[in-house]
Amino acid sequence: MSMSLDIAALGPMLAVGVGAILLPIAEVLLARKRTFLSRPLTRERRGTFLAVGSLLCLVIALIVSFNGFVGPVRVFNMSNPMIVMDRVSHFLNIVVLLGAAMTVLVSVKYLADIRTNHGEYYALVMSSVLGMMFLTSATDLILLFLALELMSIPLYVLSGFQRESLRSNESALKYFLVGSFASAILLYGMALLYGATGSVSLAEIGARFDPESAIDMLGAALVLVGLGFKISSVPFHQWAPDVYEGAPTTVTGFMATTVKVAAFGALLRVLTLALEPASDVVYGALWVIAVLTMTVGNLMAIIQQNIKRMLAYSSIAHAGYVLVGLIVGTIEGYAAVLFYLLVYTFMTLGAFTVVAILAKGGEDRDRIDDLAGLGATRPLMAAAMAISMFALAGIPPTAGFMGKFQLFRAAIERGTETGDTSLFVLAILGVLNSAVSLAYYLRVPLVMYFREPDAKLTPDLPGFFERFVLLTCLAAIVLLGVVPGDVFVIFGDFDILSKTTAAAQQLLSPPSP
Amino acid sequence: MTEQVLFYVFSFVAVLSAGGVVLNVRNTVYAALCLVVSMLSIAVLFIMLSAEFVGVIQVLVYAGAIVVLFLFVIMLLNLKSEDMGAESQPLLKLVGTLLILVVSVKLVALLSGTRKSWPEVGSEFGTVRAIGEVLYTDYLLAFEIAGVLLLAGLVAAVVIGKQRID
């Protein structure tokens, strides 16, 4: 049999994969008494080296993805295209890579602060990222499952990375148990889908899917449960707060952003390719899930004292917002989803970065009160935090508002076209929710600016990496909010909005490789 | 005829020993052993479904590696009998159990409704050769990813598991 493999289609993955494979080796080499630098390295130096290395891979991957975006749609293996490298996957990969890169940058100092600076960290991050990238592009159940696990398993460990801290252990254990439980359910669902249609490729499943048959629908439901777990949508969300709170802050940031992005990518694929025939039932279910997710997330966030936990709930709520775009199911809707995921990454990472910088003396300082007086002591951090909060709350002229605006715009547009009241109600509930969300988002600037700083707990200055990340997030939040059109012109006419739209178009009309 | 006997026997054993894993509260080791039994019988079912390769893998990896790993850990922590205090949320678990029973019944009913017959398949079907061909052509990518996954798992297990980090 003849195979025609298009290795280059995997460009971005290769870059990251190489990193994932080489970093552990590099770590071992660097850890020796006599390194090629001919003298033993402190753990910090080692960490920095590895971070830079992984950063290198990520940046290469980024560049490749940017190129891929403007290029044609490609698949790895013509005879059995398990992945499709279309604009959606490229776009989401870019988002994931950005998130990962920023995480890596922040981690260097943070790991030193919490005294768990192990080189494996970066290897695990890289392999997780690899999983995410495959997840966003997978069009095949097998690959979907594999990628999901490749993404999750390193995360189980990463969240338990503070080996000595009970909270970290607990977070890891919970994540592991509930996570693998969920993936087992997902697997069973996949099995049923396969049994119902006799194929593992999403496109063919979609072609043969029979909404009347019970097994098909059963499989669909179970798959939705599995993916719903990954995007932490109610009622499959409860692991998120615990895990996010216990995990090291940078890991939390990483999980809260990239994992969601990738999982939403998978969800997009499944919904558009496989479950299209069952769309009305699926969307009906998603409507309820979206409303629940927004509401529960926001309500629970109000009563939190720990900022990581609060952000966990806020990330749940935001998953709800994004679902709105999925439910709309138009080009605008999907474009809004993509855009929102990008924006969301910056907003949330900005916040988590600040929290990470606050860590000191081997432990996190993640109570909201720990931020008291930050506005006076550390203006940049405070500003970043505040703007992230306002963005998350969706106040113009920040990117968060732009994202929400597009989501609700899509909903209303579809609603007015079809006279579908449910979409209008969804939008109303959405905006009411974001009004509720103010209750906790505003608390952070309130504490930072209106409270007097605690004298003995002045956080240390953000280092170069951190400052870089903060400024990047700030710039992105503001620019994406003010001129969402042509933000990334520097990357060669990269008009986000039109790009998301273009990507969404490809999503709706799956390209024939 | 023999097929039916085999099927019923092994599926019975499989489910029974699976139940053993769940219900055997006293001794974790027994639970692990039940797991082995269940997996072996599942392997038999695999082979009955003319999936030799997978069956073999099932025996080697699952029974041979995974469960051994379990046992190893159990021994390492040498806790034969687990003694957990009082149940903290009995009601929830009761309801859950009932729910599961109901769902299982429904599920069985539903699945038994789907009547389909076996297609004729060549003798090649499910052999190592056949699987190998597909695996290294169509599913090459998946295979590679599985490799990375194993590496990642290795690193992960090491970093989290090893007793002390210098």
Next chain:
Amino acid sequence: MIEPWHYQVVSALLFMTGVLGVLIRRNVIVMAMCIELMLNGANLSLVAFSRMWGNHDGQIFVFMVIVVAAVEVAVGLAIIIRLIANRDSLNIEDTNLLKW
């Protein structure tokens, strides 16, 4: 005559047994085992379907699942060991520092 649905029933039973175990057993190791049971259930149905459709996708899938399962168990057990090292208990209910 044994038909595909027989196997499906068995797999479903296995799967649900696993679910039951995860729900009611408080010993984390046993919970991990039960997850393996769930995976096995899924595997069985995959193989059965693969036979039913006469294509190999299902078996490949199972192969991959077994790999995944192995990794999962390795990692999971590592985490559990770490847990034991820090807190001498296998009871899942003892790990609830993080709540609300």
Next chain:
Amino acid sequence: MLDGIGGWVDQHLLTALIFSPIASLLVPMMLEAFGWRLSVTMWKGFALIVSLVGLGLGIEVWRRFDATVGSMQMVEHSTWISGYGINYYVGIDGISLFLVVLAAFLLPIILIASWVEIAKRVKQYIFFMMLLQTGMLGAFLSLNLFLFYVFWEVMLIPMYFVIGIWGGPGRLYATVKFFIYTMLGSLLMLVGILVLVFLHYQQFPGDPVTFDYIGFAGAPGIIDTPIPTEGQPWWQNQSCLFLLFGLSFAIKVPVFPFHTWLPDAHVEAPTAGSVVLAGVLLKLGTYGFLRYSLPLFPVATIDLAPWVLGLAVIGIIYGALVAMVQQDIKRLVAYASVSHLGFVMLGLFALNLQGLEGALLQMVNHGLSTGALFLLVGMLYQRRHVRDIAEFGGLARVMPTFTAFFVITTMASIGLPLLNGFVGEFLILIGIFAVSPLVAVLATSGIILSAVYMLWMVRRVFFGPLLHDVNRKLVDLGLREKLVATAMVVPMIWIGIYPSSFLRPMDRSLSALLRKMEARGADIAAYQGLGESSGRASKESTDTSGPESGE
């Protein structure tokens, strides 16, 4: 270089007006970035200069304004987010003119007034005030619904900080309450805007989707969208949309049951905050009604008018009664604002020229007189750091100048003729009388009550014996404060004596608005209880008069 800028400003007057406050801050920021240490005074001085430039621009706008046309003037239009119909689209007409001028006028006064009051975090203070100014001006001038919404929201953040950082003891509660309350309303408005936009998109399938409120270059704008009055789905009807918009405006105004954030905000806010709040921010609510609710949903306006009128009247009387029993001067003035803005609402929903012009003028009046009251109270607070009426008494003896200004302002706000308040209130009342004499009667009784609470406050603060010895040592206004007070009082007298210079520019725009409402299916003639027969009368008589057909 300079005349280059000059030329640009000459071309883009409104843009310059909107963005000069915030943009000009780049200069000192640059300087500081390059290592110059600017002293606090330099910052203040710079801010003052900038605000004065803004005032100059505002006056220039007024000078250029052509009172003989009712349409938008000095329009600027350029694409912001292509493909989304989101444009940078600003323009001014008789409705927004004086609110803009007012805003531009108040900023320097506020800065001078708070020259010493603001001691800590001066840079942040200046930044927020400038941002606030930009937001307010933008909201008044924008003609693109998206742009409007953005500016509308942008104002919240600086106000949040101004109250929260420089406010009184209860500031946290007050500021969060203010923020969430306002945001809740405006988010609903966002949904309303979206529905409108896509209704428009459906009505005019040929055109691209647009957020432009008034069509640019011949294209139909949102204002031209026919909106169903009944039929399915219910949420595309005028009434529903009116409510979506109206709630946010009503909260901002604030209309009766939604008013409780205002006293808290006023009491806790620093002087500057209170002045901006009372002076300009509240006007955005009434402005919103006038600019958007009335012309967009004329039929719903008339259908729901009874409710609005009811709430407004309740607000007038209720606010006055509650103000009467306040012990805290600022709280008293805050409730007085509720009462006064009730008048404005009445004027708006009178839907005749008298009412509308009165309402619009009253917005300016309220900005001046209540703003002045807050300024004066602030001066008092600077000296004694208390606001309890009981703490004072007999101040007229030690602070005659202060007393004089305060009494004049009071008289203005209770609507004494030859001062600004009277013109507005009179026009509003005579306007609403045409719609519902009963409402007019109730509202007019409000002017009795206003005299009661204001004079009572004046008496207890300024007259009677000097009970507290601390008050004996109070010093009268200094030069700076006299300047501020005079600057506030002069326009009051001007409006009171020669209101035409304000009424005339409004006239065309407002009558155009009324014609627009009629063109969009509002039967205003029938709505005017007296106007109805007046329609006949005017047809018989030679002049085509009638309260609604102003020309």
Next chain:
Amino acid sequence: MFDHVNESLRWIPFLPLIGAMVSGIWLIFARNELPRPLVIALGCLTPILAFALSMWCVFQLATTFPAGERFFTDNLYTWISAGDFHAELSFLLDPLSAVMILVVTGVGSLIHIYSIGYMDEDHRDDRGFQRFFCYMNLFTFLMLMLVLGDNLLVLFVGWEGVGLCSYLLIGFWYLDDHNAMCGQKAFVVNRIGDFGFLLGIFVLFWAFFQAGHPTIEFHAMREYVGEIAQREVALPAWLGFLPGFPTWSLLTLAGLLFFLGACGKSAQLPLYVWLPDAMAGPTPVSALIHAATMVTAGVYMVCRLSFIYSLAPGALATVAWVGGLTALFAATIALCQKDIKKILAYSTVSQLGYMFLAAGVASYSAAIFHLVTHAFFKALLFLGAGSVILGVHHEQNIDLMGGLRRRMPWTHLTFLVGVLTIAGLPPFAAFFSKDEILLGVNLAHDVPGHMVLWGMALVTAALTACYMLRLYFLTFTGECRAPIQVRSHIREQPTVILGPLFVLAGLSVLGGLAGLPNAYGETFFGIPRSNSLYYFLEESAASAHHEVTHAREFLLAGGAVLIALAGVATAALLYYYRTDLVPKLTAVVRPLYRLVWNKYYVDELYQKTIVRPLLRVSDAFFYRTVDVRIIDRIGVDGTAKVVRDIADRGLKLAQTGLTQSYVFVMLLGSVILIAYFVRGL
């Protein structure tokens, strides 16, 4: 400036305004006081110049303009214009306003001069002297706006403005809280009247608007009033108790509304309560504002709108009755007061009632006539009282006076003239004006119960004579009851104070000639149409014309004189010859006496029924209950709390931290999802 008479009109009000502005701005911005001479020049010269100018204008009016169109306007600019509503800022000089401005500027100037002396040694307040003249000038300006206003709105400007000045001047000595409170009371009560006034404007404007002539300008209204004469307004159902329900004549409604305003401004029942308290101000203020000019604005307004009232008999009757009742009511109260100024205040109320009575029977000229004479003698009385008060060192209680005749002869003389005038004895001015009023009432057949009114008017006249004489006797006759240390220093006042007294006394004596009734004119002097005021005013406010024989006129007059004499006699008996009778008498009618002595408890009534309940309701119910508790705590914070509690008390419980509960929830969720997906399940 004098080249054209129209142009010159505006300067009549503006001259005092200049004075007010200069000293006012100085007061605001400077710390010290202007030099006294300058203050006096500004304060007194401006009204005097205004007076001269008014004389000239009136002379022009009377001579250059032919009878029939004796009016001209001075139009400055369009003040308010919105839609069809236009209000010019323009002044109108016609016979009515001519009379008024002469009174205002004339009497005003005299009082200004008087004030120089009166305020001279007042040291209660630094810069008080200048402040006083500033306010007085401001008042003069606004009063002139009021009387010269060419339309309702300008009239209203003056209307409210004089209210403000009265507020400021009553509370002039603000350091005494009581004074401030009185000023506030005056302002608020006046506002109640203004409430009616405004509504009246609205009614008239829209009525004329519907008739196709949107205007509030007097001559235009008068021209078109016929077109709306027949308009009826439907009353809402809850007004069913009113007479004439369900519809009222629109003009009646308007007339009543305006009259409400008049009641406020001119202290008629039930809104008279502020005037007695207004005496807290300096005496010249009482003389100028609360006797001569401002309080008569209501009468002026009714006459100004006579063309409406003449078409609204219901309104007119109401005016008459309220006036008559007020006259009687106030006179009774005045009987027992002990404060010299309070007595004069109540007599003012009573006299104003007289004027309204006159206006109510449509004899407007009589009303104006009495207004003029009243301005003379009441100003005289107040100024005299002021000089007395100065003499006894700011003592106002007449029980502590007495025997001042010898110590202050000139004051005594002028005061006596005033007393006799108000008592209505010939040949003093008030005799003629009162006489005309009584005649008018007696003949007004179309007013229901006009004979009753006539009787009340006669009784009032008697009472007036009685209490004024009482005042006179108690103050000037008998032996001095003032405290010893004061007694020795009681001196006659300087010329600057006495001068105005003499002038006013002269006017009180001769003022009657302005409106000498035709009967007297023809009988004694052979002058036909000697009631020149009547004919002069006819074209601005046409009074009802009654054919009446001279005999009847004399008869009525004689009756009136007898009545007055009776009152005089009673007073003389009780307070001069047999002073010992008074205690006995009061002992006999003690409850009645106490009732009257406490002014019928009207103030207390208002306090109990209106003021206190309003405050209590506002505080306890509206503020503390509705605002704080219901809206804020339950409504706003309540919502927030509920939202929070949903999480804190509810959802939170699901987040147990126990893994297996999460598993359970997931399971539950999946089952529901499956049930929704697989209909069969």
